[in-house]
Each structure stands twice: as C-alpha cells, then as structure tokens.
Amino acid sequence: MGSYRIAVVGGNNVDITATASTPLVFGDSNPGSIRTGLGGVGRNIAENLTRLGQQVTLLTVLGDDEFSTMATAQAARIGMDMTHAISVSGVPSCIYVCINEPDGEMTVAVNDMELCNHITPAYLSTKLDVLQATDAIIIDANISQESIDYIAQHCTPPIFADAVAAKKAARLHPSLPHLTGLKANQIEMELLTGQTIANEHDMRAAAHILHQFGVEYVMITLGSRGAFCSAGGVQVFSPPSTGRIINTTGCGDAFTAAMVLAVLEKKSVPDALSMGMAAASICAQSMLAVSEQMRYELLVHQP
Secondary structure (H helix, E strand, O other): OOOOEEEEEOOOEEEEEEEEOOOOOOOOOOOEEEEEEEEOHHHHHHHHHHHOOOEEEEEOEEOOOHHHHHHHHHHHHHOOEOOOOEEOOOOOOEEEEEEEOOOOOEEEEEEEOHHHHHOOHHHHHOOHHHHHOOOEEEEEOOOOHHHHHHHHHHOOOOEEEEOOOHHHHHHHHHHHHHOOEEEEEHHHHHHHHOOOOOOHHHHHHHHHHHHHHOOOEEEEEOHHHOEEEEEOOEEEEEOOOOOOOOOOOOHHHHHHHHHHHHHHOOOOHHHHHHHHHHHHHHHHOOOOOOOOOOOHHHHHOOO
C-alpha cells in the first residue's frame, strides 16, 4: 500500500441518525433509536482515508460548539490534519438528520450546511500551497460552485469530486472538464448528464457523456443495487455486498475514499470497484458514519 498526500475540501457536521424499530408510518411518531455522531461528506472521506493509512488534510469549516471541539479532537487522535480549517464564532456546527427504516436504509434526510459558504475562493487562495502539495484533491459539492471552480482552475493535482446530493450536484457541472474522477448516485448522475438511468446500458451512456467532458473515472452508486465504474474503456458493474447492513449513512463516502485510493495506486477498474464496494460494506456494518474497523487489509482481502 502506498501513502499519499490527499487534501479533502468539504463539509464537517453533526449526524443525527434515527432508525425505526418497525416499518415507518408516515405522519406518525415511530419508535426507534437515535444516535448522534460526527459526519459530513468531506470529513467522512477524510477520516476513511486516514484510517486507510493516508496523509490527509481536511479543509473545512467549524462552528462554535462542542461538536466542532469533538471533531478536532478526534482528528488529532487518528492523525488527520484539520489545522487549516476555518472556525466561525457564534454559530453552531452543520447538522445532518436522517431517518432510516429498520434495515438501515435511509428514507429521507435533511441537511443544514450553510456554514460551508465560508469555504470561499478567498479562503482557498490562502491554502493554495497546501492544495498544490498533494497527490490528489477531493471536493464535495457542499461547497459553493465558485469555490469548486476556483479549485478546478488553480490546482494541478488530480481532482476528484463527490456530488453529495441532487440539489448540489449541478455545482460541479462547469468544472467537469477539470475532474479526474466523479462519484454520484443515480439521481445525481441523471441530473448531471440528462440521462435517465434504469439499467446498465443507461449507466454506460451516462459515463460516456461525462467522459466526453474529460472525466476519466465515472463512479455511480446505486445503493442496495450495487455500483458501476467506467474508466479507460473498461466498464464494470458490481452487485451489492451480501454482508449485514446496520446503517447506510456514510457508505457512499467510504466508497469514494477507497476508489480514490485505488486510482492513486493504479489498480485496475475491477479491482478499484471491488475496493470501493468493500469499504461501503464495512461502513454498512457500523452505526457510525465512518467505521472504526476501516483498514486497508480488509479492502484488498475482502471475500
């Protein structure tokens, strides 16, 4: 396994996850369990990569509360660099709330990520030396289109992006020609490409559209139906893992982290997708957004 310098630019937030004990009844109060923990697409990706042995710097924004204190303390404990993060006084951390069915599948979620607007081109310009001194940059679409564009236009390392959510995916569109890789779920990919995705043929068509923009690695996650990757003329679909699912929050972030590492290691497309699926499976078996069991050996030797 190689050790790479990776900068992640994106959200850091509090995850509030509610999992019902019985099938959800809408319009009513449902019994279940509620858990609070650290989250955020960018932060999750950064933590996964740190646990996979990489040198990770997280450029994010912190609120003025105990959750931000927890985030910085945890980063220091695992060896993730958050010393370049912005701290904003008098405002709370970003918050993500999701409601899960008993099987761990997310039914609906609401996020308050307005604090990410403090990740501006002006801030990023002061961190350009940090970004340029990396082997790869990963951005999440929680940050503004202007900030995404700034990174795309001023940074030379390979840039990977996570589309995050349907309402945010469009922020990536102007910067597609500058991206080495893009990970999106079905809804996000349909919005980015205008291609309806109902089967594997449609995935290939959507990937072709993004390849024409210049995106080398196109990754589509389909939740309980598996995932797809296209790069260098090789297109691979993987069915979902048969492992136990406790919680699906963070699975896509684990997938992104492992896929980017696989690309840096110059793995074949099938092997890269296998690593991504293994990481997602490990995450699904944890109540946390990032599994404390995430280790490189489990990605390459997963049965």
